[in-house]
Amino acid sequence: MEGFYAGKRMDYIDKTSKKSSDLSLLAQCNGTEIMINTIKQDKLFHVDPSDNNCVMEFFYLLDGSVEYEDNEDRKVLNKGDYFYVFKITQSVFFKVLDEVTLLYVSNQPVYKSLKDEMCELTEIVNKVEKKDKFTFNHSERVREYSRKIAEKLCINGERLENLVYAAAFHDVGKIYIPDEILNKPGRLTEEEMVYIKRHPIDGSRMIHETFLKYTNKIIEQHHERLNGSGYPYGLKGDEIMLEAKIIAVADSYDAMTSNRPYRQGINSSLAIKELINMKGTHYDEVVVDLLIKILKEDYNVL
Numbered sequence: 001m002e003g004f005y006a007g008k009r010m011d012y013i014d015k016t017s018k019k020s021s022d023l024s025l026l027a028q029c030n031g032t033e034i035m036i037n038t039i040k041q042d043k044l045f046h047v048d049p050s051d052n053n054c055v056m057e058f059f060y061l062l063d064g065s066v067e068y069e070d071n072e073d074r075k076v077l078n079k080g081d082y083f084y085v086f087k088i089t090q091s092v093f094f095k096v097l098d099e100v101t102l103l104y105v106s107n108q109p110v111y112k113s114l115k116d117e118m119c120e121l122t123e124i125v126n127k128v129e130k131k132d133k134f135t136f137n138h139s140e141r142v143r144e145y146s147r148k149i150a151e152k153l154c155i156n157g158e159r160l161e162n163l164v165y166a167a168a169f170h171d172v173g174k175i176y177i178p179d180e181i182l183n184k185p186g187r188l189t190e191e192e193m194v195y196i197k198r199h200p201i202d203g204s205r206m207i208h209e210t211f212l213k214y215t216n217k218i219i220e221q222h223h224e225r226l227n228g229s230g231y232p233y234g235l236k237g238d239e240i241m242l243e244a245k246i247i248a249v250a251d252s253y254d255a256m257t258s259n260r261p262y263r264q265g266i267n268s269s270l271a272i273k274e275l276i277n278m279k280g281t282h283y284d285e286v287v288v289d290l291l292i293k294i295l296k297e298d299y300n301v302l
């Protein structure tokens with residue numbers, strides 16, 4: 001790209017999109033890249049340290065607002081504000097408060113690896129959606145409930161991001177369950193249950209080779225229950241990660257209240273009663289109480 005170049009609003013060299021964000025590469029030269037990144041409300045993103053000591057990444061908020069944590073303080077950046085990173089040693093995590101459009105400048109090439117990451121994610125999402133529309137919508141709701149519970153527990157930064165990804169992909173392993181079993185009305189036989197009980201481990205394996213690998217333990221444990229009655233390992237109490245306990249409650253509530261082709265979901269108050277009955281034996285008490293609070297406050301349930 002030599003000489004003068006003017007681009008129109010929709011011009012870009014390359015663009016990659018997933019449901020919650022778009023990244024367009026507008027210009028590149030000698031390793032420097034200029035991009036526009038749009039990210040939807042409530043989504044999380046992060047800027048990571050680089051192995052390359054020369055990388056400087058600069059972000060200017062063209063629109064929207066984001067929140068980040070600075071020494072336990074929450075700070076907000078609005079339209080017209082900016083930030084940049086150079087030789088950081090820890091990732092910085094952001095939450096989008098209002099859909100944000102960032103002008104993103106990097107003095108080293110980053111677009112390709114960001115694009116690969118986004119494609120990897122889209123590929124997994126498409127696989128799940130193709131297999132089972134229910135599982136896909138269910139996972140979206142479980143992600144929202146889990147995020148809200150985690151925020152009330154002051155889980156943030158990398159831990160929150162991993163939890164949100166794990167919640168979104170907790171059932172990816174179900175793509176290996178035959179449709180007849182997945183959609184079977186009524187009780188499953190013992191052999192059929194073997195397939196069902198494998199999905200947390202299959203899911204964990206599927207994401208192991210991707211950038212989501214840090215979520216694998218959470219995915220593996222989302223059907224474990226406090227008293228050891230869960231699967232695949234029958235873990236008890238503190239052996240189960242808090243993140244998995246959060247997803248377990250969100251997942252069970254959504255599974256109970258959703259309609260499947262072969263059965264009607266139960267109403268919210270019955271599902272809440274069920275969760276309360278199993279507090280302390282199957283589900284973490286604090287997590288159940290928080291979900292009930294969220295359902296009342298944000299979903300007008302009860």
Ligand SMILES: [Fe+2]
Pocket residue numbers: 170171199222223
């Ligand atoms: Fe599951």
Ligand SMILES: [Fe+2]
Pocket residue numbers: 138142170171251255
């Ligand atoms: Fe699930």
